[in-house]
Amino acid sequence: MLLQLNNVSANYGQRQVLSSINLEIGRGEIVGLIGPNGSGKSTLMKALVGLIPSCGEISYGRQPLSSISVKQLSRHVAYVAQERDVAWDLTVERVLALGCEAVGGSVRTPKYKEQRKQIIKSLSLETIRKSSILQVSGGEKTRALLGRALMQKTPLIVADEPTAGLDPEHQLELSEIFQNLREQGTSMLVSLHDWTYAARLCTTLVMLKDGKVVACGTPEQVLTQERVQDVYRVSAQIVKTEQGPIITPAARL
Amino acid sequence: MKNAVKMGIGAVLLACLSVSSLPACAEPDDTTAPKRVVSMNLCTDQFAMLLAQEDQLLSVSKLASDPNLSVMSDKASNFKVNYGRAEEIFLMKPDLVIAGTYTNQTTVQMLRRLGIKVVQVSPVRTLFGVASELRRLGKLLDREEKAEQIASQFETAIQHFVQGQPDEKLRAGVYYANGYTAGDGSLVNELIETAGLQNIASNLGLKKTSKLPLEILILENPQLLVEGSQFSDKPALAFELLAHPALMRTLGNNGRVKVDDKFTICGLPFVTQAIEKLARESSRLGVQPK
Amino acid sequence: MKYTSDAVLIWALSIITATLFLASLMLGAADLSLPQLINAALSTQDTPVSTVLWEIRVPRALLGVITGATLGLSGAVLQGLLRNPLAEPGLIGVSSSASLGAVIAIYTGITLTMPFALPIFALASAGIAAALLPLLAGGRGQTLTLILAGVAISSIATALTSLALNLSPNPFAAMEIVFWMLGSLNDRSMQHLYIIAPFIMVGWGLLFVTGKGLNALSLGEETAHTMGVSLPTLRFCAIAGTAASVGAVTAVTGTIGFIGLIVPHLLRKMVDDEPARLLLPSALAGACLLTLADIAVKLFGPQSNLKLGVLTALVGAPFFLWLILKQRRALI
Numbered sequence: 001m002l003l004q005l006n007n008v009s010a011n012y013g014q015r016q017v018l019s020s021i022n023l024e025i026g027r028g029e030i031v032g033l034i035g036p037n038g039s040g041k042s043t044l045m046k047a048l049v050g051l052i053p054s055c056g057e058i059s060y061g062r063q064p065l066s067s068i069s070v071k072q073l074s075r076h077v078a079y080v081a082q083e084r085d086v087a088w089d090l091t092v093e094r095v096l097a098l099g100c101e102a103v104g105g106s107v108r109t110p111k112y113k114e115q116r117k118q119i120i121k122s123l124s125l126e127t128i129r130k131s132s133i134l135q136v137s138g139g140e141k142t143r144a145l146l147g148r149a150l151m152q153k154t155p156l157i158v159a160d161e162p163t164a165g166l167d168p169e170h171q172l173e174l175s176e177i178f179q180n181l182r183e184q185g186t187s188m189l190v191s192l193h194d195w196t197y198a199a200r201l202c203t204t205l206v207m208l209k210d211g212k213v214v215a216c217g218t219p220e221q222v223l224t225q226e227r228v229q230d231v232y233r234v235s236a237q238i239v240k241t242e243q244g245p246i247i248t249p250a251a252r253l
Numbered sequence: 254m255k256n257a258v259k260m261g262i263g264a265v266l267l268a269c270l271s272v273s274s275l276p277a278c279a280e281p282d283d284t285t286a287p288k289r290v291v292s293m294n295l296c297t298d299q300f301a302m303l304l305a306q307e308d309q310l311l312s313v314s315k316l317a318s319d320p321n322l323s324v325m326s327d328k329a330s331n332f333k334v335n336y337g338r339a340e341e342i343f344l345m346k347p348d349l350v351i352a353g354t355y356t357n358q359t360t361v362q363m364l365r366r367l368g369i370k371v372v373q374v375s376p377v378r379t380l381f382g383v384a385s386e387l388r389r390l391g392k393l394l395d396r397e398e399k400a401e402q403i404a405s406q407f408e409t410a411i412q413h414f415v416q417g418q419p420d421e422k423l424r425a426g427v428y429y430a431n432g433y434t435a436g437d438g439s440l441v442n443e444l445i446e447t448a449g450l451q452n453i454a455s456n457l458g459l460k461k462t463s464k465l466p467l468e469i470l471i472l473e474n475p476q477l478l479v480e481g482s483q484f485s486d487k488p489a490l491a492f493e494l495l496a497h498p499a500l501m502r503t504l505g506n507n508g509r510v511k512v513d514d515k516f517t518i519c520g521l522p523f524v525t526q527a528i529e530k531l532a533r534e535s536s537r538l539g540v541q542p543k
Numbered sequence: 544m545k546y547t548s549d550a551v552l553i554w555a556l557s558i559i560t561a562t563l564f565l566a567s568l569m570l571g572a573a574d575l576s577l578p579q580l581i582n583a584a585l586s587t588q589d590t591p592v593s594t595v596l597w598e599i600r601v602p603r604a605l606l607g608v609i610t611g612a613t614l615g616l617s618g619a620v621l622q623g624l625l626r627n628p629l630a631e632p633g634l635i636g637v638s639s640s641a642s643l644g645a646v647i648a649i650y651t652g653i654t655l656t657m658p659f660a661l662p663i664f665a666l667a668s669a670g671i672a673a674a675l676l677p678l679l680a681g682g683r684g685q686t687l688t689l690i691l692a693g694v695a696i697s698s699i700a701t702a703l704t705s706l707a708l709n710l711s712p713n714p715f716a717a718m719e720i721v722f723w724m725l726g727s728l729n730d731r732s733m734q735h736l737y738i739i740a741p742f743i744m745v746g747w748g749l750l751f752v753t754g755k756g757l758n759a760l761s762l763g764e765e766t767a768h769t770m771g772v773s774l775p776t777l778r779f780c781a782i783a784g785t786a787a788s789v790g791a792v793t794a795v796t797g798t799i800g801f802i803g804l805i806v807p808h809l810l811r812k813m814v815d816d817e818p819a820r821l822l823l824p825s826a827l828a829g830a831c832l833l834t835l836a837d838i839a840v841k842l843f844g845p846q847s848n849l850k851l852g853v854l855t856a857l858v859g860a861p862f863f864l865w866l867i868l869k870q871r872r873a874l875i
Contacts, residue, residue: 046765049769050768051765051768051769070768070772070773072771073769074769074771075771077769078770079765079766079769081763081765081766083765084763085763086762087623087627087760087761087762088761088816089811089815089816090761090816091815094817095762098759099770101755101758102759102772103771145762145766432729464848466572466573467572467599467730468571468572468573468595468599468600469572469573471573471591471598471599472573472575472591472592472595474591497598497599497732498598498734499594499595499599502589502594502598503594
């Protein structure tokens with residue numbers, strides 16, 4: 001197991017935002033977190049990288065999070081935050097280098113250069129590698145920031161709404177990238193809003209509501225008509241295809 | 254040659270002093286002596302306390318009782334304190350108010366409008382001025398005899414200093430807070446020269462109170478550093494300069510003299526005490542090979 | 544490639560700093576020729592010229608270099624920490640608090656009995672401000688609240704300084720206001736440097752280790768955390784380092800503004816906008832700029848009584864304006 005959550009809860013002041021979450025992520029899995037706004041997706045992700053305090057057990061490998069230093073954590077998990085505000089006018093290449101430097105790598109070694117070449121290729125960043133991160137398009141920026149996370153060479157990547165603000169083409173492109181990564185053995189935890197997209201991308205889906213896990217399993221198990229109605233308060237149309245289900249919201253209840 | 258110069262200075266000074274004894278004042282001739290006098294200025298306070306008859310002086314300014322600023326702070330406690338406001342002064346019903354030329358003009362005009370006689374005295378910047386101011390105020394207060402007595406005593410003392418000047422004059426630098434010095438045309442400059450020293454600021458052609466960069470002072474290689482007292486005993490960063498290592502290196506601990514500011518703020522007969530102190534330092538350092 | 548360009552930049556700035564340092568030694572209120580100065584520097588005899596050189600000009604030039612370097616470095620660090628190009632040491636209240644401490648030390652009279660009290664009070668006061676900052680900003684220490692807390696501390700310290708000077712019985716208070724508000728290197732001595740040297744060293748040390756963390760922080764606070772950067776440690780180094788070094792120089796020179804703001808901007812493009820690579824060049828360029836400003840002050844002559852801080856503000860304020868306009872264009 002790469003990551004194990006056992007009875008994890010978290011509070012914002014008096015309000016309980018996560019309660020008794022149990023979750024496991026193994027090698028080569030893409031776990032999708034779905035649920036309405038405010039259901040605790042981002043909070044869960046922040047809790048498991050130690051950005052907000054939580055109780056219960058979170059462990060990487062067999063090591064509990066509380067005993068892992070910030071430094072060590074950066075080798076267990078890489079995190080792509082929802083906020084993609086970069087403060088300075090860095091080049092895409094430089095942003096990638098930051099990921100490598102975070103885990104103590106040096107950008108001057110051949111090993112680093114090889115690694116960067118691969119990642120640039122797999123994320124199709126060749127044309128913009130010398131461009132400013134502040135001037136590339138949204139899709140390019142997402143890919144560049146994902147590239148930075150990949151440069152940390154962690155077995156697990158946590159990405160908070162990576163598809164937000166991307167057009168369909170770039171969403172599908174990202175999906176391919178994630179699939180390729182999985183094939184190379186990297187696991188992922190991503191939060192998503194698009195059911196169809198989630199169903200096609202993820203090996204496992206976890207549906208949250210009010211800070212609790214309401215369902216966990218394969219996309220077909222989780223995304224049922226009743227559950228979508230119950231959790232999202234919308235009726236949905238589900239069409240089964242060979243590539244997976246197509247699920248569209250139809251009407252508010 | 255040196256002696257001739259010395260005599261020359263003496264003669265000039267004497268000439269000045271004797272001119273001052275002529276009744277040259279053009280004050281309006283009041284037949285009756287003022288009986289209720291209020292002074293509003295640190296310097297006129299002390300002139301008034303020196304000259305006035307008992308019960309003639311009603312009130313002096315607040316500053317007159319500050320021992321750091323006033324030579325006569327003890328005596329000032331015998332008088333009512335005023336803060337230089339028209340209202341309080343009017344209520345004292347004075348028949349003569351003595352103020353400085355820098356006293357708040359609106360207050361002075363207000364008092365005049367209220368029918369009170371206000372005489373304004375400009376700051377005394379020369380030794381000659383001390384004696385002449387004594388005599389002028391003596392006449393004003395109807396105390397000419399007393400004034401004459403103090404003035405001639407003062408003149409004798411000055412004459413004594415002028416005649417006792419050394420052949421070799423030491424280079425003295427006056428250094429106040431924030432690097433200010435006293436050059437030509439200042440009272441302090443005259444005190445230093447009368448004490449038998451040469452003033453570096455004056456050699457450099459500086460006029461009145463002006464800034465003297467530390468570098469330039471050091472290059473003039475002063476033998477004596479004349480410091481003001483710390484104006485008041487309250488500390489301030491402004492005095493840090495006086496402890497600069499460059500000064501310590503040039504002068505050591507020996508060549509410093511502190512002249513209390515209360516002796517130099519106002520041109521009063523008390524300036525002789527400052528001259529005395531400077532002259533003593535001058536002869537003390539003069540005998541030692543520097 | 545960029546590493547060689549960094550080395551070129553650092554060497555160039557070092558050479559300019561050294562040149563300006565020497566130029567500053569040659570200039571002063573007194574008109575001393577180069578041969579005179581060289582003679583004085585080489586001879587072991589104690590002449591007025593050597594006194595002027597060693598006791599007045601050398602400390603002043605050194606102080607200029609150290610102050611400029613401190614301001615430039617901490618400006619670069621704070622801009623990185625707050626992810627804001629308008630940040631500077633004055634913004635987080637350290638300079639004004641140091642001034643307040645110095646003013647308190649002077650007016651309570653402690654400096655008369657303990658000459659070391661002044662820098663210690665200034666530093667302690669800067670330290671208190673630095674400690675209050677995260678408390679006021681809240682546990683998570685968000686950037687915006689950090690800036691707001693800094694502005695609040697800064698205004699309180701300025702108000703208290705004015706109050707102390709206002710209530711001071713000393714007639715020189717007005718001149719003191721001028722000194723603490725405007726800053727000057729005039730006639731500071733070697734003793735001042737000895738007193739503040741340890742704090743400068745510690746401060747610089749803390750500031751220089753922030754480089755890697757600042758780089759990661761350019762991707763955001765949350766991202767930086769997951770990149771192995773301990774944000775509390777990073778904040779501590781940046782703020783404590785600023786408090787120690789800027790507090791120390793402020794204790795001796797008063798508040799000198801704008802250097803910490805301008806310098807990182809002048810260099811940012813040369814180091815590809817990378818916070819870590821900005822640090823050393825900013826320190827060197829700060830030293831250059833402040834020494835240059837001090838040379839200008841000297842050229843205006845002693846009688847002009849122009850204060851160093853006024854000059855930096857005169858140059859800095861229009862620059863600040865330009866920066867705002869540039870930011871505004873970037874927003875549109």
